[in-house]
Amino acid sequence: MTEEISPAGGVHGVVSVPGDKSISHRALMFAALAIGETRIDGLLEGEDVLRTANAMRALGALVTRDGPGVWRVTGAGLGGLREPEDVLDMGNSGTAARLLCGILASHPIFSVMTGDASLRRRPMARVMTPLSETGARFTARDGGRLPLAIEGAVDALPLDHRMTVASAQVKSAILLAGLNARGTTRVEEPVPTRDHSENMLRHFGAQVLVGAEGGGRVIELAGQPTLRAANIVVPGDASSAAFPIVAALTVAGSRIRIEGVGLNPLRTGLFATLREMGGSVAIAGTRTAGGETVGDIDIVAGDLRAVDVPPARAPSMIDEYPILAVACAHARGSSRLRGLAELRVKESDRLAATAALLHANGVGVAIEGDDLVIDGAGGAPRGGGVVATHMDHRLAMSALVLGAGTREPVCVDDVAFIDTSFPGFVALMTGLGCRFA
Numbered sequence: 001m002t003e004e005i006s007p008a009g010g011v012h013g014v015v016s017v018p019g020d021k022s023i024s025h026r027a028l029m030f031a032a033l034a035i036g037e038t039r040i041d042g043l044l045e046g047e048d049v050l051r052t053a054n055a056m057r058a059l060g061a062l063v064t065r066d067g068p069g070v071w072r073v074t075g076a077g078l079g080g081l082r083e084p085e086d087v088l089d090m091g092n093s094g095t096a097a098r099l100l101c102g103i104l105a106s107h108p109i110f111s112v113m114t115g116d117a118s119l120r121r122r123p124m125a126r127v128m129t130p131l132s133e134t135g136a137r138f139t140a141r142d143g144g145r146l147p148l149a150i151e152g153a154v155d156a157l158p159l160d161h162r163m164t165v166a167s168a169q170v171k172s173a174i175l176l177a178g179l180n181a182r183g184t185t186r187v188e189e190p191v192p193t194r195d196h197s198e199n200m201l202r203h204f205g206a207q208v209l210v211g212a213e214g215g216g217r218v219i220e221l222a223g224q225p226t227l228r229a230a231n232i233v234v235p236g237d238a239s240s241a242a243f244p245i246v247a248a249l250t251v252a253g254s255r256i257r258i259e260g261v262g263l264n265p266l267r268t269g270l271f272a273t274l275r276e277m278g279g280s281v282a283i284a285g286t287r288t289a290g291g292e293t294v295g296d297i298d299i300v301a302g303d304l305r306a307v308d309v310p311p312a313r314a315p316s317m318i319d320e321y322p323i324l325a326v327a328c329a330h331a332r333g334s335s336r337l338r339g340l341a342e343l344r345v346k347e348s349d350r351l352a353a354t355a356a357l358l359h360a361n362g363v364g365v366a367i368e369g370d371d372l373v374i375d376g377a378g379g380a381p382r383g384g385g386v387v388a389t390h391m392d393h394r395l396a397m398s399a400l401v402l403g404a405g406t407r408e409p410v411c412v413d414d415v416a417f418i419d420t421s422f423p424g425f426v427a428l429m430t431g432l433g434c435r436f437a
Contacts, residue, residue, distance in 0.1 A: 003396075003415040003426070004437045005403035007383070010253035010301075011432040017241045019044040019069060019234035020262045021421050023292065025095050026172070026200050027232045028052045029103060031073035032061035032081075033179065034204050036229030040071045043234055047420040048093035055100060058084040069234075078227050079180050083109040087147070090115045092391070092420045094346075097146065098127045098169040102176030105136035106156035114147040118391040123345055124148060127173045130161050134177050156181040158223055161188070165342070166315040168193040171219070175201065181223045190216040193315045194266045199291040203230050233289040235262030239319045240422045241297060242270055243397045244432060246323050248299040249279045250330045250405040255300045256432060263293040269316030270324060271297075277304045277331055304331040306376055311339020318342055321372070322354045322398040329363040330405060331376035341370040348390035357399050360385030361410060384408035393417040397425060404434045 024044040029052065031038035043049065045068070053071070057063045060082040062074035076082070081103070088111060090097040097115060101124070104111050114120065125144030132138060135153030140146065158181040159174050171187050175197050178185025198219060201208045207222040241261045248254040263286065274281050280302055286295040304327060317324070321343060328335035343350035351367060358365040362382030364375030383406025387399035396415045403410030418425050426436055 002411060002413055003400065004409050004411045005400045006409045006435040006437065007380070007406055008251050008404045008434045011244070011247050011251050011404070011434065012255055013432045014257045014259065015244065015428055015432065016259050017236040017244070017261065018046065018422055018424070020237040021046065021048060021239070022095065022194065022196050023200070023234050023262070024049045025052050025099060026196055027234060028056050028063065028073060029099060029176070030200050030204050030227065031229065032056040032059065032063070032075050033078045033103070034075040034227040034229045035077045037072055037074045038229040039231045040073065041233045042069050043071045044237065044421070045069065046423050047091055048096060051089065051091040051093055052096045055088045055090065055096065058086065058088060075227070075229060078224065079107065081107045081109060084111050088113045090119060092116050092118055092417060094119060094122050095169055098124065098173050099176055101127045101131055101150065102173030104150045104152050105131040105134050106177045106180035107152040108154040109152050110150070112147060112149050116391070118348070120146045126165065126167065126170050130159060130170070130174055131177055133157065133159055134181060158183040158185040160186045163187065163189040166191040166193050168197070168315070172197040175219065175221050178221045178223055179206065179225070183223050185221045185223060187219045188213065188216065189219070190214065191312060191315050192217050192266055194264060196264065203232070203291050204228060205230070235289055235292050235294040236260045238262050238264070238267045242320045242323045243401050243422070243425070244429065245274070245281065245297065245299050246327045247401045247404050247429065247432070247434070249274065249301055249304065250327060252301055258297045260294055261297055263295045266316050269313045270320040273307055273309055273313065273317065273324060274327060277307045277327065278302060279304055279327070306331045306333030306335040308335070309337045314339055314342065319394060322350060322357070322394050323401060325354050325358060325372065325374055326398050326402045328374040328376055329358055329381045329402065330379065332378040333376055335374045335376060337372040339370055340372055346392070348392040348395065350392065350395065353388070353390055353392065353395050354398070357387050357395060357402070360387055361402060361406060381406050382408060383410050386411045386413060389414050389417070391417050393420045393422065397422060400429065404429070
């Protein structure tokens with residue numbers, strides 16, 4: 001399903017974005033492991049999260065939808081999951097697949113997991129290797145890729161693991177496995193990653209200790225707690241908010257407000273970077289919902305300058321580099337986004353695909369090692385290109401936002417996958433003033 005976007009004459013309005021995808025996945029999973037009924041408000045109803053809902057049903061939880069964004073989960077209880085009767089199809093969601101590996105590793109059941117063509121190309125060894133030490137057995141295709149058969153441990157061992165790559169998914173998978181293991185699970189991360197799992201574990205009654213060590217953190221989880229149902233309000237997704245934010249910053253004359261966005265400090269690296277570029281990104285009305293900081297974001301268009309983004313910032317904005325690259329395409333000067341090796345193993349090789357997106361639309365760009373170097377236009381880039389999205393929702397949305405601020409229309413080869421994370425994206429952007437065909 002192709003889409004073309006023409007340059008907009010300014011974006012204006014007050015909007016909300018869908019619920020946070022990371023929190024939505026975790027809300028369904030933790031509620032399924034708890035005793036009692038959990039109500040979830042604001043759940044993201046994108047394809048990725050719906051795959052998680054189906055998986056938790058297959059494993060014995062009662063998962064029902066009461067209305068738009070309102071769901072109820074009656075949990076099977078920790079250790080109470082049943083063996084699924086069919087293959088668990090996780091669609092396009094790497095988060096769901098990797099976190100679910102953690103749950104399945106410490107439950108004595110057999111399961112098989114698969115996904116779509118994109119997910120079947122993504123590496124799973126980064127979770128399989130540490131989780132195997134619980135006593136679980138994993139059998140995968142060459143290179144540790146889906147489909148994947150899992151024989152959960154009968155009496156799972158707790159892990160003491162030092163992270164070698166900054167990944168909230170790997171950390172969360174280990175903690176989820178530790179829930180049904182005897183003893184204390186310990187994870188050391190040299191670089192702090194998003195801590196939604198730690199926050200939600202506490203919310204459901206688990207004992208989680210977090211301490212600083214060097215520039216990183218150590219997380220300790222007491223195994224086999226009694227998790228009890230606890231209602232959750234899911235904030236707006238900061239990663240989804242990034243797209244209208246960059247559109248408003250780069251299309252002349254724009255001014256928007258996005259309400260109720262999650263502001264977890266381990267997720268807001270993009271906002272800090274955009275401010276370094278001179279972008280007007282202001283936070284108002286901060287409050288707490290479901291253990292997470294939430295606020296409203298006001299954005300006003302203006303001139304942007306080039307930026308040099310250090311690799312240490314990557315964990316706090318790993319999903320936002322394609323849309324940051326769009327902002328850099330408008331900036332004055334040459335920007336360098338450093339240490340992006342992790343982008344090579346996302347839904348696509350996002351590093352190469354982001355460079356190709358910019359190049360197709362007249363933006364000077366180069367990949368130097370794991371760095372992306374972008375020669376900004378100091379205003380509206382040329383546009384006029386056709387962008388190959390490689391089944392990657394974030395690339396599709398980034399290309400459409402680029403087209404809102406270019407001199408010539410931009411064509412995107414496939415926008416069908418946008419609904420995996422941002423259902424209603426085109427409608428929201430149209431309401432703000434973008435023109436699609």
